[in-house]
Amino acid sequence: MSEEKKPAIKKIQATGHMRKIMADYFYELDNAMKQGSPKIAWCTSVGPAELLLSLGFLVYYPENHGAMLGSSRQAASYIPVANAIGYSPDICSYLTSDVGAFIKKETPLSRAYEGIEGVPIPDVLVYNTNQCRDVQDWFSWYSKELNVPALGISTYRNIGNITEDHLSSIEKQIKGLIPQLEEIGGNKFDIDKFRHILGLSYDCTQLWKKVLETNKSIPAPISFFDETIHMGPAVVLRGTETAVEYYEVLLQELEERVAQKEGAVQDEKFRVYWEGMPIWGKLRDLAEFFISLRTAVIASTYCNSWIFDSFDPDDPFMSMARAYTEIFIVRDENFKELYIEKMVDMYGINGILFHDAKTCPNNSNNRYGMPERLEKKLGIPALTINGDLNDLRCYSEEQAKTNIEAFVEQLANK
Amino acid sequence: MEYFVGIDVGASTTKAVILDKSAQILGHSVIHSGADFGAAAEDVLHKASVGLKKENLGRKIVISTGYGRRNVLFADLTKTEISCHAKGSYHYFQRAHTLIDIGGQDSKIIKIDDGGKRIGFKMNRKCAAGTGAFLEEIANRLKIKIEKLNGLAEKATKNVTIGSYCTVFTATEILTKIRQNIRVEDIVKGIFESVIKRALEMDLLEGNIVMSGGVVAHNPYFVKMCEQKLGKEIFVPPLPQLIGALGGALFALETKGGKHA
Numbered sequence A: 001m002s003e004e005k006k007p008a009i010k011k012i013q014a015t016g017h018m019r020k021i022m023a024d025y026f027y028e029l030d031n032a033m034k035q036g037s038p039k040i041a042w043c044t045s046v047g048p049a050e051l052l053l054s055l056g057f058l059v060y061y062p063e064n065h066g067a068m069l070g071s072s073r074q075a076a077s078y079i080p081v082a083n084a085i086g087y088s089p090d091i092c093s094y095l096t097s098d099v100g101a102f103i104k105k106e107t108p109l110s111r112a113y114e115g116i117e118g119v120p121i122p123d124v125l126v127y128n129t130n131q132c133r134d135v136q137d138w139f140s141w142y143s144k145e146l147n148v149p150a151l152g153i154s155t156y157r158n159i160g161n162i163t164e165d166h167l168s169s170i171e172k173q174i175k176g177l178i179p180q181l182e183e184i185g186g187n188k189f190d191i192d193k194f195r196h197i198l199g200l201s202y203d204c205t206q207l208w209k210k211v212l213e214t215n216k217s218i219p220a221p222i223s224f225f226d227e228t229i230h231m232g233p234a235v236v237l238r239g240t241e242t243a244v245e246y247y248e249v250l251l252q253e254l255e256e257r258v259a260q261k262e263g264a265v266q267d268e269k270f271r272v273y274w275e276g277m278p279i280w281g282k283l284r285d286l287a288e289f290f291i292s293l294r295t296a297v298i299a300s301t302y303c304n305s306w307i308f309d310s311f312d313p314d315d316p317f318m319s320m321a322r323a324y325t326e327i328f329i330v331r332d333e334n335f336k337e338l339y340i341e342k343m344v345d346m347y348g349i350n351g352i353l354f355h356d357a358k359t360c361p362n363n364s365n366n367r368y369g370m371p372e373r374l375e376k377k378l379g380i381p382a383l384t385i386n387g388d389l390n391d392l393r394c395y396s397e398e399q400a401k402t403n404i405e406a407f408v409e410q411l412a413n414k
Numbered sequence B: 001m002e003y004f005v006g007i008d009v010g011a012s013t014t015k016a017v018i019l020d021k022s023a024q025i026l027g028h029s030v031i032h033s034g035a036d037f038g039a040a041a042e043d044v045l046h047k048a049s050v051g052l053k054k055e056n057l058g059r060k061i062v063i064s065t066g067y068g069r070r071n072v073l074f075a076d077l078t079k080t081e082i083s084c085h086a087k088g089s090y091h092y093f094q095r096a097h098t099l100i101d102i103g104g105q106d107s108k109i110i111k112i113d114d115g116g117k118r119i120g121f122k123m124n125r126k127c128a129a130g131t132g133a134f135l136e137e138i139a140n141r142l143k144i145k146i147e148k149l150n151g152l153a154e155k156a157t158k159n160v161t162i163g164s165y166c167t168v169f170t171a172t173e174i175l176t177k178i179r180q181n182i183r184v185e186d187i188v189k190g191i192f193e194s195v196i197k198r199a200l201e202m203d204l205l206e207g208n209i210v211m212s213g214g215v216v217a218h219n220p221y222f223v224k225m226c227e228q229k230l231g232k233e234i235f236v237p238p239l240p241q242l243i244g245a246l247g248g249a250l251f252a253l254e255t256k257g258g259k260h261a
């Protein structure tokens, strides 16, 4: 099996639509900053965004900016800037590249969107440590730098069964944010508005789930690499009509592909699960490489992380506490293994690829023996490749590709 | 007669094996890869085919493997070095086994089942520790010719532990040992020990063990140390440095439905 001429990635027609709504989103933030209204909140990707939206904030997600720095391959010039002020090259490279870019007063936003000169300056920073501690450190830096308050929710980690105690503590913390947010944003909390936004967020994530699940079909209509791009609206626009509309369009396109048996990978032979962070600077390159190997990377923990089944407008606080606590990254090893097992079964997976991201231990689940345990239990091979979300100095192209190719040769030999 | 050729373009050396249709080795060669992998591949084939009929070389199937496999423009197919090493190793050792290959720039552990099927593999991570490059670097620092390492290690009388993962840290550690007047023989054995540890800790090593690669080819004492460490005999195939190229040639033979297909 060898890599052939660069194969074409099949274009997703909805991409134009997505670009437009993402552009509108960034211009809206930019205008708000320039006019001083509405107020802007920065939020972690799985933070209490719906609450912020209901209080009238526009919400900006630094992790999304981190991913842009990674995919535009600009991270390398910013990470060292953050290193120089004491943030180690071993910690989250979203943090280091984002902080470095801020210090250098540069952003990929200004390259992508004419007239935008910088990231939207926040009035408040709101984090949830459900994913990691780095987000708190990240927001604390901005809090000092910009002299704006950083508020947050501190979550339990490594949770097995979720108990009422876990949830009531998180619920209390979410409610506890309200008085300060009312003061900063200048709007009174309105439970009906909150319910409405939570409902929209639910609809968005359910459509996103359906989008992902189109890949249960053989051949799979969309690759993991495209999913990471089309996930954008689920991350930054959930809680809006715009996102719901977008996923209706995307879903329809993918369902048509399914009906026509049009796969993302021509002549799909193998189906692989991606466990871990994307390697943002190598999305296209890896997508093409897998196509050349007739291998479809079709499901991932990463893209699944924006499915929130529990959101319930009738019980908004508690259901939000549950939704942001039951996600994969917060759970214990046992839960994670069962989860992947379910995915392997659901998507007809032939092999699991673990990405050991140097600077994100939270999303590198290969480090405590999981690949070996899953191989034994599921009888399918697992591969670990070394790399990083943003810091391409931690990624060896040749080693990664040889490993992947040898892995596919092994799948072919089964 | 038709020839079946495997060319293994490694980061430090390029190897070629030429087989006839009954899988007999007709020629082989090892040269430095240098900076032009394509030229190295041509060169190594030329050297391996000395004495063979020129007209037959026109009728050959070539499979390239290794780091520079895609630079071999005259190859009919490419395969990864993982598959080729497994193939070559099973050719000599037709039982379930684990192959440990210590190459110039990487080391690999490949598990092969009773029928010759590859059931798992691991390649080392990004640093030189546990590879031939590490030995070269250290020999360089100690101003010793690389081919002298084996003889020196054999004469060691003490066990010296080199603890670092990293080549740069190791160099510093060695400086400390030199300052402490530790004999160079003991240091070299310590270096061997360190490469062995890095390579062996990559995976569980149960059952039969086969070793290949340049380090193994040139340092029999290294293999002896591995045997002591694992408490069992290790099988080293003939031409251990050429196992990947041999595997490539065997795959070439398979494409013709020849022996070992």
Ligand code: SF4
Binding pocket: A063, A092, A093, A094, A095, A131, A132, A133, A134, A135, A277, A359, A360, A361, A362, A363, A389
């Ligand atoms: S989960 Fe990982 S990538 Fe995401 S913010 Fe935390 S450390 Fe960074």
